[in-house]
Amino acid sequence: MNSGNIKCDCEDCKLKSLFFSHVTVDELIDICEIKEERTYFKGDIITKEGDSINEFLYLKEGLVKLSKSTDEGKDQIISFSKPFDFVSLLSVFSSDTYQYSVSAIEDSHVCILDLNVVKNHARQNALFTMDLMKRVSEATDKIVLDNLEIRRKHLKGRVAHVLLYFANYIYMKEEFELPISRREIAEYIGMTTENVIRTLSEFRKDKIIKIFGKYIQIADKKRLENISEFG
Amino acid sequence: MNSGNIKCDCEDCKLKSLFFSHVTVDELIDICEIKEERTYFKGDIITKEGDSINEFLYLKEGLVKLSKSTDEGKDQIISFSKPFDFVSLLSVFSSDTYQYSVSAIEDSHVCILDLNVVKNHARQNALFTMDLMKRVSEATDKIVLDNLEIRRKHLKGRVAHVLLYFANYIYMKEEFELPISRREIAEYIGMTTENVIRTLSEFRKDKIIKIFGKYIQIADKKRLENISEFG
DNA sequence: CTGAATTCATGTCAATTATCATGATTGAAG
């Protein structure tokens, strides 16, 4: 095997700097040789809660949701993640099995590394491990803070919060195609589907947003922000 | 300075195995030489959100709450922690400032290390860093899972959940002195103080618990568990 | 010890949200 021949496009990966800034070229080649890239389509399950963890994965492109099923079969959505703020699962280093499910809510490209190989490098390269910890820490901080924010709002404020979340944080646009159903919004903010639909309709009647199916256009952002903060 | 003379009782610390299982004796001495131990009394603030982080701390004894203030000055309680599941703050490695406040809800002993010294060791000792990451990961997993559980319950179920939490997880007893006020229970489960009080009264009237001020005695655990799960 | 402040407690009423019912629309599978 001639190292000059190794095809390893990780070197060009946009995420390289984040995850591998403290990894040597040799290590990078070692890790990348065994990497696998998979494409998941909207709706596909990427990892399932309860399954055993033996891969380390990160999102190269797309959008995913983290969720958990209750005993009665209902889902609770924990958070949404896009590339750069999704670092495998929070529990890769603390549990043998996935605590949550991850599914694609937009077509997504996922890069998959063997967990043992990553762990071996983590054991030998403290700076890499610290990078990893920092990323995991940031991701969980975000989840906890977002949850607190949602928790202190009422129905309307929560729905406004979700719309602004997608507008400001995911799409950086005032108009976008909602990647999730009304039911999923409900599962995320902890309200019923009917009330989410009703609230969106109200916003439409009040000319705060325009709705064409899943396509949303924010018409009066100031008011939406106001509702998110005080409503 | 004679190393034989260094008084370092970290060697006997119950938490040593958790945080320093992969630390050499020399490193341990280095870290412990600059350690400081502080006692906080019930109600004392240990760290305050917004303050800059320059210490690494862990709880040797006692009970603390993590909380965050809203703009209107109301508090939201994120979680409670006892020794072994409180590893400094979740954000020590991801942020310069504390995202949450930590305060003692029982008299507590806290061990304080210089963050830079700990970080230095983390940079050089990958196994230590992995231990740390595992601990942080476990702590945040617990917070997220607990929050999901509370979120899917109604008032009564939430109050029952809190009572069972203290009985099963904190005190391992069916009777205990509640370390927090009714208002704090409300801040934790996201309901109003009045409704927490009312619910406790109801439980008392239904002979599920006995109440003497802050002293709680669980009289019918089966029913309380039932309410926690389905109510 | 004492007055002030906070916590605990309970009742009433209003606001918020869930549940149920029903139908239109959309999307996927054969």
Add this chain to the structure above:
DNA sequence: CTTCAATCATGATAATTGACATGAATTCAG
């Protein structure tokens, strides 16, 4: 293209929770 299922939508009603009021009990500083 058609059929079935899921999603979206709206209304009516019930259940849940919050807000306000008021007073007792407890805690705490001086």
